[in-house]
Amino acid sequence: MTASQIIFYIISAFVLGTGILSVTARKIFRSAIWLLFSLIGIAGLYFWMQVEFIAAVQIVIYVGGIVVLIIFSIFLTQQSGKEMPKSSMTGGIASALAVLFGFVLSCLLIWQNDFSLVAKNFDWTVAQIGAQMLNTGDGGFALPFEVVSILLLAAMIGCIVIAMKSPNLKSETLQTQNPSNPKE
Amino acid sequence: MSSVPITHILFVSTALFFIGMYGFFTRRNMITMLMAIELMLNSVNINFVAFNKYLFPENLDGIFFTIFIVTIAAAEAAVAIAIIINLYRSHKSIDVDDATEMKF
Numbered sequence: 001m002t003a004s005q006i007i008f009y010i011i012s013a014f015v016l017g018t019g020i021l022s023v024t025a026r027k028i029f030r031s032a033i034w035l036l037f038s039l040i041g042i043a044g045l046y047f048w049m050q051v052e053f054i055a056a057v058q059i060v061i062y063v064g065g066i067v068v069l070i071i072f073s074i075f076l077t078q079q080s081g082k083e084m085p086k087s088s089m090t091g092g093i094a095s096a097l098a099v100l101f102g103f104v105l106s107c108l109l110i111w112q113n114d115f116s117l118v119a120k121n122f123d124w125t126v127a128q129i130g131a132q133m134l135n136t137g138d139g140g141f142a143l144p145f146e147v148v149s150i151l152l153l154a155a156m157i158g159c160i161v162i163a164m165k166s167p168n169l170k171s172e173t174l175q176t177q178n179p180s181n182p183k184e
Numbered sequence: 185m186s187s188v189p190i191t192h193i194l195f196v197s198t199a200l201f202f203i204g205m206y207g208f209f210t211r212r213n214m215i216t217m218l219m220a221i222e223l224m225l226n227s228v229n230i231n232f233v234a235f236n237k238y239l240f241p242e243n244l245d246g247i248f249f250t251i252f253i254v255t256i257a258a259a260e261a262a263v264a265i266a267i268i269i270n271l272y273r274s275h276k277s278i279d280v281d282d283a284t285e286m287k288f
C-alpha cells in the first residue's frame with residue numbers, strides 16, 4: 001500500500017464518519033459542526049485528486065459560506081443546546097433498510113461496470129478553466145455562466161423579499177390564516 | 185494516485201449520497217434536512233470530478249458542472265434558509281410536521 005492509497009482511505013473514512021455523525025447527532029449545532037468537518041474532508045479529497053481549483057471553491061463556498069449560513073439560521077430559529085426529539089423507531093428502520101438497499105444496488109452497478117481508464121494526465125490550469133468558462137466559441141460555457149449569474153441575482157432578491165419583516169402584512173396573514181387552519 | 189481504482193472513489197460518493205438520503209428520511213427538522221441535501225449534492229460533485237479526471241481528462245465539462253452545482257446549491261441554501269426563517273416567524277417552529285396548512 002502506498003502513501004497515496006493510505007491517505008485516500010483515511011480521508012474517505014473521515015468524510016463518511018463525520019457524515020454519519022452529521023445526520024445522526026441529536027443536537028442540531030453539533031450536527032452542523034460535523035457537516036463542516038465532512039465538507040472539509042471532501043475538499044481534502046479534491047486536493048488528493050489534484051483538482052485544486054474545485055477544492056478551493058469547495059472550501060470558500062461550502063465551508064465559508066453555506067455552513068456559516070446554516071449556523072446563523074440555527075441561532076436565529078432555536079436553542080442550539082436543546083436536543084431534537086427522536087424520530088420514530090419504525091421510520092428509522094424503514095429508511096435505513098431503504099437506504100441500504102439502494103446503496104447495495106448502486107454498488108453492484110458500479111462493481112459490474114468496467115471503467116476504461118485513460119492514461120492521459122489531467123493537467124489543466126486555473127487560467128485554462130477560466131478561459132474556457134468565458135469562451136463564447138466551441139466548448140465554451142459563457143451562456144451557462146450568464147444564466148447562473150441571473151439565477152444568483154434572482155435568488156438574492158428573492159431571499160431579501162422572503163425574509164424581510166413586514167409587520168402589517170404578517171399580522172394580516174396570521175389573522176386570516178388562523179381561523180381557517182384545518183385541524184385533522 | 186492511480187493506484188486507487190476509480191470504483192473506490194465511486195463507492196465513497198455513493199455511501200455519502202445514501203448517508204444524506206438517510207438523514208433526509210429520518211430528520212424532521214428543516215435545517216437538518218437542508219444539511220442532508222448538502223451532503224447529497226457534495227457526493228454528486230465528487231462523482232463529476234472523479235469521472236472528469238480519470239475517464240475524460242481531455243475535457244473540462246465535469247469541472248464546470250461541479251462549479252455550477254456548487255453555485256446553485258449556494259443559491260438554494262440561501263432561499264431555503266430565508267423560507268425557514270419566515271416560517272419560524274409565523275409558526276414558531278421549523279418542524280416539517282408543524283407546517284401543514286397546504287396539506288390536502
